[in-house]
Amino acid sequence: MPSAPVVATLQEHVSFLLHEVETHCHLVELFFTSGSVELLSSIRSRRGYVQSLREKADIECARLLERRKANTTFHAQVSGMHSLVIALEMLTKHCFDCVREGTLEEAFEHPTGQECRKLMKRIRRALRLVKVGVSDDNRRRTGIKLGRRTHKLIASYNELQALTLQAKFNLNDDQLRAAILSNVCLKRLVEQLGVVAEALIKADLGQVATLQNYPHLLDSATNLNYDLRDLKVRRLALTRSGSAIAAITHKDESGKEVLAVYKEGDRAKIQEEVDGVNQWRNIDPRLAPSVLSQSGTSQSGTSQSATSQTGGKNDGSSEQSSLLIEHIPGKTLEALLLAGDRDGTQAALKALFKTLNQTWKVTLTPESCSANFMKQLQKRIGDSRKVHPEFFKDEERICGYVSASFDDLVRTVADKEALWRAPFSVLTHGDFNVDNLIYDDAEKRVYFIDLHRASYFDYVQDLSVLMVSIYRLQVLSGETRMQMMESAKEVYRFGRRFAARQQDATFEVRLAAGLARSFATSTRFIFDKKLASRMHLRARYLLERLAKLSPEQAQTFTLPLKELYVE
Numbered sequence: 001m002p003s004a005p006v007v008a009t010l011q012e013h014v015s016f017l018l019h020e021v022e023t024h025c026h027l028v029e030l031f032f033t034s035g036s037v038e039l040l041s042s043i044r045s046r047r048g049y050v051q052s053l054r055e056k057a058d059i060e061c062a063r064l065l066e067r068r069k070a071n072t073t074f075h076a077q078v079s080g081m082h083s084l085v086i087a088l089e090m091l092t093k094h095c096f097d098c099v100r101e102g103t104l105e106e107a108f109e110h111p112t113g114q115e116c117r118k119l120m121k122r123i124r125r126a127l128r129l130v131k132v133g134v135s136d137d138n139r140r141r142t143g144i145k146l147g148r149r150t151h152k153l154i155a156s157y158n159e160l161q162a163l164t165l166q167a168k169f170n171l172n173d174d175q176l177r178a179a180i181l182s183n184v185c186l187k188r189l190v191e192q193l194g195v196v197a198e199a200l201i202k203a204d205l206g207q208v209a210t211l212q213n214y215p216h217l218l219d220s221a222t223n224l225n226y227d228l229r230d231l232k233v234r235r236l237a238l239t240r241s242g243s244a245i246a247a248i249t250h251k252d253e254s255g256k257e258v259l260a261v262y263k264e265g266d267r268a269k270i271q272e273e274v275d276g277v278n279q280w281r282n283i284d285p286r287l288a289p290s291v292l293s294q295s296g297t298s299q300s301g302t303s304q305s306a307t308s309q310t311g312g313k314n315d316g317s318s319e320q321s322s323l324l325i326e327h328i329p330g331k332t333l334e335a336l337l338l339a340g341d342r343d344g345t346q347a348a349l350k351a352l353f354k355t356l357n358q359t360w361k362v363t364l365t366p367e368s369c370s371a372n373f374m375k376q377l378q379k380r381i382g383d384s385r386k387v388h389p390e391f392f393k394d395e396e397r398i399c400g401y402v403s404a405s406f407d408d409l410v411r412t413v414a415d416k417e418a419l420w421r422a423p424f425s426v427l428t429h430g431d432f433n434v435d436n437l438i439y440d441d442a443e444k445r446v447y448f449i450d451l452h453r454a455s456y457f458d459y460v461q462d463l464s465v466l467m468v469s470i471y472r473l474q475v476l477s478g479e480t481r482m483q484m485m486e487s488a489k490e491v492y493r494f495g496r497r498f499a500a501r502q503q504d505a506t507f508e509v510r511l512a513a514g515l516a517r518s519f520a521t522s523t524r525f526i527f528d529k530k531l532a533s534r535m536h537l538r539a540r541y542l543l544e545r546l547a548k549l550s551p552e553q554a555q556t557f558t559l560p561l562k563e564l565y566v567e
Contacts, residue, residue, distance in 0.1 A: 013057040024095035032116040035107040080203025094189040102182030111167035143200030216322035270321035276451030289326040330440035340480040348439035363427035373513040374414035383524040409543040422458040432462035433469040464514025516542040
């Protein structure tokens with residue numbers, strides 16, 4: 001725990017809540033003993049007290065974290081304790097549900113009441129571990145022990161439910177329904193113990209740590225020649241996929257020196273990331289961070305080498321994996337743009353263009369390709385339609401002028417796009433956003449991260465994604481915004497020079513299609529109606545221009561850059 005005087009009140013609330021969870025569990029145990037209908041009112045009457053304890057803990061956590069920096073040990077520990085409070089409150093709800101679902105108008109003997117009582121006693125013993133973990137600063141080890149017990153309790157529950165189903169011929173329909181539903185609530189109670197275990201681990205290691213990835217973190221610490229007890233795991237980014245990306249630092253140091261970057265996710269995506277890194281490093285080892293280690297787990301949260309750490313069982317389903325990646329010093333292009341760092345941004349772009357020019361020349365192959373931007377748009381536009389349904393209207397007619405629907409425009413351009421093939425392929429990043437480019441000012445170099453989509457493809461895909469990722473940065477006015485627009489124009493001008501040297505006649509029209517695709521689909525990430533509307537209108541403007549082009553006009557088409565990147 002953080003220093004005792006600071007969080008004494010919070011620990012007091014947690015202790016009272018633990019006592020109340022035990023009381024709830026005792027009432028459930030009595031219910032499985034007697035089946036008394038009066039127990040429902042007894043447990044219901046305690047709901048208000050539980051809610052009061054939860055609200056007190058919420059207020060205390062908010063007070064403790066007020067004006068505190070997010071990426072600190074103190075913040076992680078208090079946030080972990082708050083997660084524990086929420087998990088404990090959910091335990092009381094599941095206890096209440098056990099009694100509520102199993103209560104009929106008249107008491108009846110639960111067919112597996114004795115087995116349920118035994119399971120409840122084991123749950124109460126497991127809760128005593130939580131008391132010990134909270135009181136003696138041993139949260140992580142307690143969380144692991146509790147996780148192991150949870151797996152064993154789930155196995156016991158499965159046996160219990162099987163016995164209940166075997167007794168179905170001795171029960172009427174209402175009794176069978178009550179018995180099964182009460183058992184299901186008991187299972188949820190056991191599963192919630194796993195959430196409590198995770199909260200204890202988070203309070204020690206940080207919000208990134210879970211029962212599922214704990215073996216990965218152990219492996220990562222071993223690969224760095226450290227004990228996990230000596231390390232801090234600090235979240236670096238919140239991803240849309242939910243994958244964890246964290247910095248691993250030493251506890252005794254300031255935390256500024258990052259030892260490595262930890263990343264986890266679906267096994268297939270992690271393998272794609274490794275393959276992408278290797279592709280780029282084969283061209284130039286300095287282009288991407290090296291992979292220090294890789295490990296994998298099943299959905300149950302255990303790796304082949306670390307199953308015993310959490311007591312899990314590897315069933316081989318829905319596998320996950322993790323990476324330990326070299327930490328690259330520097331700032332992302334996104335950070336430079338948002339800070340309004342003109343000199344830094346210019347230096348980063350200069351290094352980027354030099355790197356891309358060299359890489360594309362080395363990897364250029366004569367095999368033509370088609371990005372199929374309109375097919376990409378059709379695949380992804382559904383999410384944008386959900387966030388901004390008002391942008392997508394049917395065909396409109398005004399005084400004889402026909403305004404085609406968005407979908408009709410996309411279909412028209414898709415038919416034409418088949419003729420706009422790129423004359424060659426190069427190694428592309430695949431997710432060329434401003435937060436995936438890191439500039440090291442000391443080395444005057446740019447590095448690429450998040451390479452799971454790397455492939456040989458049309459270079460216009462990367463350029464269009466980068467230009468739109470600059471545009472969608474949510475600084476909507478002022479000098480910083482003007483610098484952003486000028487940066488996007490520089491990306492265009494670099495691409496046009498490269499295209500001219502390679503005699504790429506359809507560069508401009510393909511870039512327009514790529515920008516239309518990215519402007520339209522990126523609105524799903526933008527809640528600000530003003531910015532989202534600007535982006536959608538730019539996408540529609542480009543589609544309308546492209547839909548009118550003849551094959552001959554496509555060869556001489558020029559991107560309306562001024563209209564797109566002037567605010």
